[in-house]
Amino acid sequence: MTYLAPNSVQARDIATIVHPQTNLVRHIAEGPMVIGSGHGCYVYDDNGTQYLDTAAGLWCASLGYASERLAKVAYEQMRKLGYYHLYRGTTHDVAVDLAEKLLSIAPVPMSKVLFQCSGSEANDTALKLVWYYHHAIGKPEKRKIIGRRMAYHGSTSASISASGKPDMHADFGLPFPGFLHTEYPHYYRHHNEGESEEQFATRMADALEQLILREGPETCAAFIGEPVMGAGGGLTPPATYWEKIQAVIRRYDMLFIADEVICGFGRTGNMWGSQTYDLQPDMISCAKALSAGMQPISALMINERVFEAMLDESRKLGNFAHGFTYAGHPVTTAVAMETLRIYEDMDMLGHVQRVGPYLQEKLGTLADHPLVGEVRGVGLLTGIEMVADKATRAQFDPGRQVGATVDKHARKHGLITRFVGDRVAFSPPLIITEAEIDEAVTRITRAMDDTWAEVR
Known part of the structure; x- marks a missing residue:
């Protein structure tokens, strides 16, 4: 069980809040991730660690985080x-x-x-x-x-x-x-x-x-x-x-x-x-x-x-x-x-029409990764399917929790993803740039490599 200072945000959170879509037992043992601020496509935890959020929160932070306007x-x-x-x-x-x-x-x-x-x-x-x-x-x-x-x-x-x-x-x-x-x-x-x-x-x-x-x-x-x-x-x-x-x-x-x-x-x-x-x-x-x-x-x-x-x-x-x-x-x-x-x-539709194909192209390179069976998407929304065997499309045993493992390694590399079973869904803020897409693909590739080393 993780030690949490008695008056820390994590300890106070555990004492007061029930979190949606959360393993409550594990949450009590490990405590929450505390997000302190955000700007553009990035959020920062209470230690100042930066994360590129390719889930746009819950698919919704289309303009990123913080808007003076x-x-x-x-x-x-x-x-x-x-x-x-x-x-x-x-x-x-x-x-x-x-x-x-x-x-x-x-x-x-x-x-x-x-x-x-x-x-x-x-x-x-x-x-x-x-x-x-x-x-x-x-x-x-x-x-x-x-x-x-x-x-x-x-x-x-x-x-x-x-x-x-x-x-x-x-x-x-x-x-x-x-x-x-x-x-x-x-x-x-x-x-x-x-x-x-x-x-x-x-x-x-x-x-x-x-x-x-x-x-x-x-x-x-x-x-x-x-x-x-x-x-x-x-x-x-x-x-x-x-x-x-x-x-x-x-x-x-x-x-x-x-x-x-x-x-x-x-x-x-x-x-x-x-x-x-x-x-x-x-x-x-x-x-x-x-x-x-x-x-x-x-x-x-x-x-x-x-x-x-x-x-x-x-x-x-x-x-x-x-x-x-x-x-x-x-x-x-x-x-x-x-x-x-x-x-x-901002001509947001024009922007998505320009960078969407770039996201699909760059994430498409992951199709060659030994962990990946399919990469498929549209606009700024992509699903990556992970498989135990590419030839047969055989799935991993759910107990292996491969999607959760990718997510764990992605956090380590400063990337927030959305996993559904053994699929990873990319839905970044609509304002994302080509340079940030490159950064996201580099980080998710490292997370996939770490996961492959762990599960193969």
């Missing part, structure tokens, strides 16, 4: 109107400005915006609206939500039920009944010998259709999916996958929720992952880069079809009985609006 906007908004709500027909100008902006840049026509505080809440709201919609059109039996194995849509009880992460369901009594999961579209890991990406995508769409037919199309309400799977390991879809999946969704009159919490605002090289993969959703959730991670805000955009059903319910019930205390908070919406202005001023 956003700090000033937050300060000025707090002085003018530090809080007000959107309940019972009340509004304020910054929420209206942001809603107008989001609708103007939406990848497909959208009608209205609902604000929340997190991606989890945005997806949870979308799921509630699926049921609300089908009640409104006289089909209340359409209640089943279909997600994908290994997908992640949030930590609220409904959004995690839609997620296909067994470790996040275990002993919570989840998922709720009526939440179904179709195949994990991981071509490298799950394709049959000689099967092309297009053939694999057809098999994935057929599996979705067979699931719907088994359950009864009259009971299947919606499909939710990320354009690129984030917590599924930074997994890009195989060729023609979304074209085929969307055809099935439309065939059975299901709503389609595009979870853009990670992909939105430039991550894939377009403003939206839906543009990169030609998605036509009925609802779009977004968060994270909406405020560059600087404020807790999310938004759910809905199309006219869904909003008309909501109007019918208001005529029937008299009230849209849903909401969050901090939804559309004036400070968070002001910071989000300024974040979108910064993206425009």
Whole structure:
């Protein structure tokens, strides 16, 4: 057990805080990593050690760490109107400005915006609206939500039920009944010998259709999916996958929720992952880069079809009985609006389109590493798959914890990564430069070398 000074931040943390996605027993024994400051793509611990963060925090620090421009906007908004709500027909100008902006840049026509505080809440709201919609059109039996194995849509009880992460369901009594999961579209890991990406995508769409037919199309309400799977390991879809999946969704009159919490605002090289993969959703959730991670805000955009059903319910019930205390908070919406202005001023999309291919090229060199089976990505999002045998694609025994071992060595070399099982996902701040990409690749290569020496 690590010795911690009684009044240190680490000791006080252990005595007071429960950390998400953390082995609590190990945390008590070893203590936390204390982050003291950040600038650009780097963070610094309480000892002053520098780390290049290629995970952008939790996929969200798109402008890196610390922004004087956003700090000033937050300060000025707090002085003018530090809080007000959107309940019972009340509004304020910054929420209206942001809603107008989001609708103007939406990848497909959208009608209205609902604000929340997190991606989890945005997806949870979308799921509630699926049921609300089908009640409104006289089909209340359409209640089943279909997600994908290994997908992640949030930590609220409904959004995690839609997620296909067994470790996040275990002993919570989840998922709720009526939440179904179709195949994990991981071509490298799950394709049959000689099967092309297009053939694999057809098999994935057929599996979705067979699931719907088994359950009864009259009971299947919606499909939710990320354009690129984030917590599924930074997994890009195989060729023609979304074209085929969307055809099935439309065939059975299901709503389609595009979870853009990670992909939105430039991550894939377009403003939206839906543009990169030609998605036509009925609802779009977004968060994270909406405020560059600087404020807790999310938004759910809905199309006219869904909003008309909501109007019918208001005529029937008299009230849209849903909401969050901090939804559309004036400070968070002001910071989000300024974040979108910064993206425009910096030509952030142009920057990602320039450096994204460079990241893919440089990380692609790791495909020759004895530990690596596949490197695949889009824009500034890349997944690296580690294998025990490159020829057979055999996986490591999970007990070896190879992903965690890479992460351990990466920290030693001043690099923060995001590992999912034996995959490493790169999602650096969108402001990253070619020189910083070179630095990141050098550091992750050293971490891979150290890991290979340890596990071979």
